[in-house]
Amino acid sequence: MNNPKCSACGGAMKRNGRTKSGAQRWRCRSCGASMAHRIDSSAKHLKAFLRWLLGKLSVAEAASCSKDTFRRRAERFWKMWPLPVYTGEVHDVVFVDGIYVTRKLVVLIACSREHVLAWHLAQSECSSAWAALMTKVPAPAMVVTDGGSGFRKAARAVWPNTRVQRCLVHVSRQVKRKTTLNPQLDAGKELLELAQRLAKVKGPDAAATWMADYAGWCAKWERFLREFTLKDGRKQYVHERLRSARRSLNALVKEGTLFTFIELQESVGGAWDSTNNIIEGRVNAQIREMLRAHRGLSTMRRVKAVFWWCYMDSEFKVSEAEMLRTMKTDEEVEGLFASASKPKRKQDGSPEEYGSGVSWNEFHIATEYRQ
Template identity: 40%
Template structure:
């Protein structure tokens, strides 16, 4: 009779089974009291779950496939867990309002992964995108309740998304990224006195702790402008015949600092006590994510994306809850090849004598 492999009745006579010891693997063995056949109950759901658990443990851990499988090549492990690449985890929706949220993007192949991290170190949400655009940042911010302060590295598209999604949230520019961007323009050893003074002033931002020090720093910045500001407006004739700024790098560094101070994005941490850098996100989550991808180098781009999702989910809610949230990823069907119409092609890549590509021979054209 057609019965399930997990049925408690005999597959031959339909009699109810009774327990009959255990299999050497530890599985419960069942025996039919009528015909005497013995069998074990199959649990494909448990088998799939354990395969997925071993897959996630390998993906987020440091053990290799042969070490987990106990073989020389790990081929059996890859065969058992091949379907696990189609399983996609999901973080539960974030409903808690946090004091500060740090956001940053990390590139994985041709995809950019935007991550939101709370000031307590919890991953709140992530968003895949093709670049740090306003639409991508808006999609990420709408997944998280508006906090008091947002800390970022000044990525493009974020200010517009912040005004749309979280209009009442204060913005803190990461001081470390600000210092690095200024150093990129001025280098570590500026040639001019004005460049050395401006870079030293930016490096002293790390020493500002209270409002008095913040006011004193802004006074020093204003003094720098009064002494060296004219250099940012000087022009000279370039080799191409056009006039350009004489101290272009100094001008770019000054405009970068001036815009951050003018928009009040630099000393938000003094008033509200929020983190002043995105180091907990970049030095913590992003660094660990890069290390995980480095251990499993050689994966395809799609597998790297799935590995990043499993890593963030397991880090936040643990492997047991992550397995419960896994669903099968929906794959887009491949487009079917277009059928070629019957008959001669009107436009094609072949050559034809009617196009005048060859030299004519014979009596054609003679009068």
């Protein structure tokens, strides 16, 4: 089964002794050309590496070899960058979110209901980072987001015709952080009740009722929320947390991003999502579980672990042998100086944050889907 063919004439070859290193030597029956042939097990080793990285098996269970041998084989695979495949497929709904590897390193992810579509490494959730992610995916009809900083600006520039739906669960949580779960004031209790109802809104009648009730709450407590005191000659509002919650809700009402899914249900038909639960539960939760299972990895290896998870959850992944032939390595990825720095030390000698710090210029991969 593993008998090679002659590279010169394509003829059958026969065994012809062994080399000094013990490799099998072959000789062509037709032209007499000689060659040494070894079975390449790299694809099998990569498959074992991914089985260990993405699962909960031990090294012995995943690779059936010693830990030292596994680490030696894995060094090659840690240098690979599994990047998204650009297909041009247009989706009705795209979910976007970011998962932080360190405080200053985030992987932005875009996914559909079934697969991860694209991912991008950035230092923060700024508008340029979101734009870099969005240029890798054709503009959908609607995008669901938790309202990360910079996203709205990037969406206007890259996906100008895409409708934006703010995740209602995240909006509700933002209000609850201001009111707390046990508010003492009547205004806070009523606003908390409105926040708890928000994620349950599913149709136009429920949305209209919620909007009317919220407008009534604003009118009822307008004078109450204007109460202030003077501190060092400056006006200071008494109920600043409630005012902050009201400002965030007013901004979403003004933008029209609270009930976009209902508008599309009425104009286009079909089911449209109102929350980011798909990317939070199916993608982010599993990535965090993987990172917990492999805690102790350096910064760049945690980043690459996230990249591997996203790639293996994408629709157009290739075989392990093709990955080895086509995937970029550290030296080939443009703009990323891929080296995990040593742990920074505080003045007392203790580590500040394990594996922090990456040498940066920009991490941008060319794509044909520019908007």
